[in-house]
Amino acid sequence: xxxxNAFTLAEVLIxxxxxxxxxxxxxxxxxxxxxxxxxxxxxxxxxxxxNQAITMAENDYGFCxxxxxxxxxxxxxxxxxxxxxxxEAFSKKYLIPxxxxxxxxxxxxxxxxxxxLKGYSITFPDGSVMNxxxxxxxxxSFDVNGYKQPNKRGYDQFIFLFCNSxxxxxxxxxxxxxxxxxxxxxxENLQNCKDEPYYCSALLQWDNWExxxxxxxxx
Numbered sequence: 001x002x003x004x005n006a007f008t009l010a011e012v013l014i015x016x017x018x019x020x021x022x023x024x025x026x027x028x029x030x031x032x033x034x035x036x037x038x039x040x041x042x043x044x045x046x047x048x049x050x051n052q053a054i055t056m057a058e059n060d061y062g063f064c065x066x067x068x069x070x071x072x073x074x075x076x077x078x079x080x081x082x083x084x085x086x087x088e089a090f091s092k093k094y095l096i097p098x099x100x101x102x103x104x105x106x107x108x109x110x111x112x113x114x115x116x117l118k119g120y121s122i123t124f125p126d127g128s129v130m131n132x133x134x135x136x137x138x139x140x141s142f143d144v145n146g147y148k149q150p151n152k153r154g155y156d157q158f159i160f161l162f163c164n165s166x167x168x169x170x171x172x173x174x175x176x177x178x179x180x181x182x183x184x185x186x187x188e189n190l191q192n193c194k195d196e197p198y199y200c201s202a203l204l205q206w207d208n209w210e211x212x213x214x215x216x217x218x219x
Contacts, residue, residue: 035219036211039144042128043158043209046142049124050160050177053098064176065165067094072134080117083109087120087132100125109133109141112198137163139180154197154217158204179205190214 054064061067069090072079084106096104102123109119109131119141121131127146133139140160143151150156159180168176179201183189189206192199194216204211211219 032219039156039219040209040211042126042144043142043204045126046124046128046130047205047209049099050095050140053095054177056098057094061094064094064162065168065174067164067176069134069138069164071136071167080115083133084118084120086134087138090134090138091120091122091132096122107131109139112196136167137161152197152217154193154200155219158201159198160201182206190216 058064067090070082070086072083072086088104091104102125104120104122107119107121107129109117111117117133119131119133121129123129123146129143129146131141131143138161140162141153141157142160143157145156148156153159160177161180162177164176181192181199182202182205183192186203186206189199189203193203197217200215200217203215
């Protein structure tokens with residue numbers, strides 16, 4: 001009778017243990033890469049959709065630098081409630097008719113000074129969400145995974161600006177929509193992102209919306 005070669009139970013358990021250890025070491029890296037790739041794709045799409053909507057709206061309303069919206073002062077108590085109406089009116093006139101959305105409504109906007117304002121949000125078909133509030137310009141927050149956690153700037157929320165010519169703080173006066181506070185070098189954009197997550201969209205735009213190894217926040 002021939003003797004058959006086979007694995008012992010101990011060898012099988014050791015092999016499964018090794019596979020488990022390797023998987024536990026590599027899975028977080030693979031998951032992080034997947035999240036980064038998805039965030040990159042959605043940021044690219046959002047930036048493209050916004051620019052396309054603005055271009056189409058310019059055919060109806062003229063140069064975006066001449067579009068009117070009511071400037072709001074965050075220190076004015078009346079602006080807390082009024083912000084929603086101004087943001088809603090702007091979005092419904094200049095943006096929503098030129099893009100596909102699945103819903104809209106009220107969403108909190110917490111300023112860097114921890115003031116809570118009422119922003120106007122738009123939900124896109126992929127589940128991502130845009131929220132806006134008004135100051136001298138219109139601040140726009142894009143959340144790559146919608147209302148899912150962590151809902152933190154620099155992690156899944158990224159800030160952009162729309163400014164008309166009257167209040168523009170953008171260096172390129174021929175553009176109305178931009179990442180927040182873009183600088184002329186990557187090192188400047190990286191440091192700004194480290195100092196204040198509000199500015200991370202400028203670093204990501206510099207890097208073609210990709211999350212490089214030195215990106216300061218973990219997705």
